[in-house]
Every structure is written in C-alpha cells, then in structure tokens.
Amino acid sequence: MAEVYPVNETFLSWQGEGVHLGRKAFFIRLQGCPVKCAWCDSASTWHPQYVPKDLRRASAGDLAAEATAAGPEFVVLTGGEPCIHNLGPLVAALHAVGLPVHLETCGAYPIDEGVDWVTLSPKWAKPPLSASLRRADEVKIIVETPESIARWTEAVGGVWSSRHVWLHPEWSQRAQPEVLRAITDHIKAQGAPFRAGWQVHKPYAADSLDRRARPPSPLGGDPARGF
Numbered sequence: 001m002a003e004v005y006p007v008n009e010t011f012l013s014w015q016g017e018g019v020h021l022g023r024k025a026f027f028i029r030l031q032g033c034p035v036k037c038a039w040c041d042s043a044s045t046w047h048p049q050y051v052p053k054d055l056r057r058a059s060a061g062d063l064a065a066e067a068t069a070a071g072p073e074f075v076v077l078t079g080g081e082p083c084i085h086n087l088g089p090l091v092a093a094l095h096a097v098g099l100p101v102h103l104e105t106c107g108a109y110p111i112d113e114g115v116d117w118v119t120l121s122p123k124w125a126k127p128p129l130s131a132s133l134r135r136a137d138e139v140k141i142i143v144e145t146p147e148s149i150a151r152w153t154e155a156v157g158g159v160w161s162s163r164h165v166w167l168h169p170e171w172s173q174r175a176q177p178e179v180l181r182a183i184t185d186h187i188k189a190q191g192a193p194f195r196a197g198w199q200v201h202k203p204y205a206a207d208s209l210d211r212r213a214r215p216p217s218p219l220g221g222d223p224a225r226g227f
Contacts, residue, residue: 003059003089005030006030007031007055007056008029008044008214012026012210013209017199017201019137026072028076028078030045030085033084035125037123037219039172039219052214060090063094075102077090079104082104082105083103083108083112088114091112103118105120107128108126108129108132109132119136119138120132120139121140137164138166139164139166143183149182184196
C-alpha cells in the first residue's frame with residue numbers, strides 16, 4: 001500500500017533561516033508533533049485549539065508533483081515533527097523528480113538516510129538522539145533565556161559535531177536585551193561553530209504570501225491559555 005501523509009500545508013517561499021537563507025524553497029508541513037513546545041510557532045500541527053478541520057492526506061507522488069510544479073531549488077520537510085512519519089517514500093519521490101530534500105527536525109527520532117540536508121533544532125521535552133546530532137548539517141538552538149546556550153552545550157558534552165550552530169532568540173524574546181546580549185557575547189567569546197540566527201522570513205511575511213499557506217498559529221507562551 002502506498003504511503004499517505006497527513007499534510008497541514010504546502011507553500012512556495014524562501015528559506016528564512018540557516019545556511020540556505022534566501023533560497024527558493026517548497027515547504028511541506030506534515031501534521032503531528034509529540035514535543036509540544038510552549039512557544040511553538042506551528043501549533044496547528046498538534047495543539048487542539050489550532051488544529052485545522054480541513055487537513056488533507058496526500059501520497060508521495062502527489063506531493064512530488066505539487067512541488068515540481070512550484071519550481072523550487074529544493075523541498076523542505078517540516079512540521080510538527082516530520083520524522084514521526086515514514087519519510088522514505090516521500091524522499092524517494094522527490095528525488096525522482098530531481099528535487100533535493102531538506103529536513104527540519106528536533107532529532108529525537110531516526111532520520112531517513114536519503115535526506116540531503118538536516119537542520120536539527122533540539123528540544124528539552126524530547127532531546128535529540130546522538131546519531132541525529134552527528135547527522136545534522138546545521139543545528140539551531142532556540143535561546144529562550146541567557147542560560148540556554150550553556151545548557152545545550154553541556155547537554156551534548158561540550159562538543160558540537162555540526163559546522164554551523166545557530167543561536168536563534170525564541171521569537172517572543174527577540175527584543176529582550178539580555179537574550180540578544182547572551183548570543184552576541186557567546187559568539188564573540190567562542191567563534192565557530194556558533195553563528196547568530198534570525199527568522200528572516202517572519203518580518204517579510206514571506207510564507208503567508210502563498211495562498212496555500214495557513215495563517216500563523218503561534219503559542220508564544222501565552223499565560224492566559226496555560227502554556
């Protein structure tokens with residue numbers, strides 16, 4: 001039986017973060033995530049208050065055809081947490097039409113060997129597997145507090161195997177001087193592999209310009225809703 005995927009949304013945009021910043025990309029956001037971060041910016045993939053009623057299911061071939069028609073440089077598999085799904089058939093279908101596959105994951109689940117580029121953003125609720133950390137082409141640390149960088153560096157034994165370790169302010173903290181200062185001070189003190197990161201697509205509203213994209217559903221740590 002052909003693999004069928006629960007699809008939250010697909011859209012054409014450009015990569016707003018990391019090494020591939022600014023490149024034309026087609027995003028496939030798969031439904032489902034067991035990590036459930038309190039500041040999640042894609043809560044419609046898992047939170048009952050935001051989950052859309054019109055989720056669709058699509059085959060690997062259908063998604064590859066949709067991506068091909070959009071004409072991107074590469075496809076980003078994101079979520080939610082895409083690695084809870086069997087990505088093998090989807091990766092193979094995208095490769096069959098000549099499209100490189102990039103993956104955005106927390107690293108807590110095994111990563112399909114066929115993926116071309118892995119962006120790993122570790123989460124405390126489900127820490128990454130050692131094998132996932134070794135496989136990651138780039139790491140994105142979400143800096144919630146000034147202590148976040150040191151905590152994650154300690155958690156991995158003080159050594160990052162990736163050549164690019166991005167320090168991103170958690171979006172609701174992006175204007176907090178102490179968080180931004182912690183990122184700047186760490187990079188000035190340590191240098192490579194650490195790099196300052198930013199979600200550049202957000203001020204552009206780049207993703208939402210595609211009619212297929214859903215409105216943002218961020219949690220952002222809203223105390224009124226209990227998360």
